Amino acid sequence: MGKDNSSTAILLQAVAREGEKLQASERRNFLKQGLLLAGGALSGAAVPGTALAGDNNLPPNVPPWTKSLGSGVLTNPYGKPSPYESHIVRRNVPWLTADNIASISFTPLAELSGIITPSSLVFERYHAGVPAIDPAQHRLMIHGMVDRPIILSVDDLKRFPSTSMIRFIECPANGGMEWRAAQMDSLQFTHGMLSCCEWTGVLLSTLLQEVGIKKDAAWVLAEGADGSHMSRSIPMDKALDDALIVYAQNGEPLRPEQGYPIRLMNPGWEGNTSVKWLRRLEVGDEAWYHREETSKYTDLLADGRARKFSYVQECNSVVTFPCPEKPLTERGRYEVEGLAWSGEGKIKRVDVSFDGGMNWRPARLKGLVLPKALTRFGLEWDWDGGPAMIQSRAVDDTGYVQPTYTQLREARGSSSIYHKNAIQTWRLHDSGKVTNVQIS
Amino acid sequence: MSRLAKSLSYVGLTVALGLVVEGHAEEAGNFGYGQTATAEQIAGWDIDVRPDGMGLPPGGATPEDGEMLYEEKCASCHGSFGEGVGRYPVLAGGEGTLTEARPEKTVGSFWPYASTLWDYIHRAMPFTVPESLTDEEVYATTAYVLYLNDLIEYDFELTQENLADIEMPNKDGFFFDDRPDVKARRCMKNCKKAGSIQITSEPEVSEDADSGADEVVAVEQPAEGQAVYQQACAVCHAAGIGEAPIPGDTAAWSPRLALGRGTLIESALNGKGIMPAKGGQSQLTDVAVIAAVDHIISLSAKQ
Structure with a gap:
């Protein structure tokens, strides 16, 4: 192989030398062909992509990608997942909303591991679609x-001292x-309006200090562009606590779907x-009672009254595998995994039941355990091939303990729409199939 | 108070009070970044209205003034009587349903303040062309929706001065967050009565589907034309809103198709009647819009 490697290197050098004489666009094509040529020289026969489907690439055979060169740098300047993972996408429920602009x-x-949601897979929620904002012509007004x-x-915003937090x-x-x-019958649809990113920006408290807030100021109205x-x-308490004016997520500029160029982030809140x-922050002495905090995002209870300004996402969890x-x-040993989160703080512990809540076993918290962040848990379990809940x-x-559906409905009825954090039951059939059930 | 007056009063407050706030702000302007916002700049963006009427501009209108406007701008989604079309919001009715199994939360049955209606129509309606109504038109449509809910008479003039006094039936129906409202216990062993665990509900499809996942994964990415159609056109064309012809309705489409593809593309790119240019989505490329037109043509041409 040493000989092959050195001859390939010589060939590539020759290709590069030839390429320097060409125009940029021609050079790209030329280099591509050269790489294919080099791949052919190295493997003797197979060119990437020509392996027939169904070829046995398993040991003792050696697959073609091990005997050839892959694509070079800048093939995908911003990167994308393997084509074999193309099923990992956001999805919607078409009948849920009237159209897909406010959806x-x-x-x-x-499909996700750890606690970070890739920016491309963060759930989307729009009320008038994604605006195409030119950041040079975007402004944040504070008044x-x-x-x-x-x-x-x-x-201007980016000049202020910044901070990052995983929430x-x-x-x-x-x-x-x-x-x-x-x-x-899908985790994506029962719990997928949920994501966790590293958010970077300027604390709202820094900006409010900058403008100076008046004595009776008690509320801040946030408004989108x-x-x-x-x-x-x-409420001012939150604004001065951990509210963040965000311009980056997971290390990259905020995605358009997530509020590019800037958004407000209220950790742990709905x-x-x-x-x-975000285009405007107005400081005032009373709440505004706008449509999204009266008609929507209030929790109607069984007695006909509705809870308002119910901001916090209470402690919740779900088994993801x-x-x-x-x-x-x-049948055999598995690591059962899941995610837990609380808008009030850190996850303290997670228990898992396999018999519908009769008996519980403590799970391990895995990796980072951060306040107001997704926390992954795991528990090894031997499946005997029988049914389980x-x-x-x-x-x-x-100290808040996640409630059951029965407890939640006793307190609120079933018309609340929002803030459902009841214990989820997955019914494991003896075939291994898993379905969504609610149990008494 | 007008929006301009409102912002000016803040400027006045600034002068009168100077720097205050214990435990909150330190001295303002530590960094000095950005520019000071002028009253005129603020007035252009300061659109919010509060229950006490703060932020309402001068003006007024009656339900009578709003009737034709509502029919033209609102009824295609919300229905002529506020009954809602498809899954678009119901605006009227629903009195006394809040304790029922299927509560109908409308402006009349649920909303606590009339100011919210004025504010929302002004900031976000009509859905495809927000902030296109004049202040007078916002008063008129607000008045008409209140009238549809039997909250004001047909000839009542809703004004900057009296809007905050409109008493909504459910104004006392809300209370501040008092959670946690559920006190669960961390039991570990024998937490339920033996034999008490019953399945109370499961999705209707679950017995038929293999895992549920197959069905989900099978969703294909639509072709570009279809995707653009969904994004920019379907909001009106799928339901025939504002007399938008529905793709596949060959009777409605044949006279339009007779005009030729070029004419249809031109209409889609530049707008026609109440249809905005590119369906109101100016970020779309011409090529994308043309793909959507071709998608519609493929569905609507006689076979």
């Missing part, structure tokens, strides 16, 4: 009960389809308050 898509939780109303460009974001309607009965002008009233495409998308294939139950560091 929602779901994160494929069953109202302040000493110095200001207008910031995105570059989940969840639509309060996550699982809302399940309030009355089990409806969706999209066609819905999404607006929510944020996602709707984390206004995207097995689940309807990830059935079991054979798999559940998880999380406890956060306030």
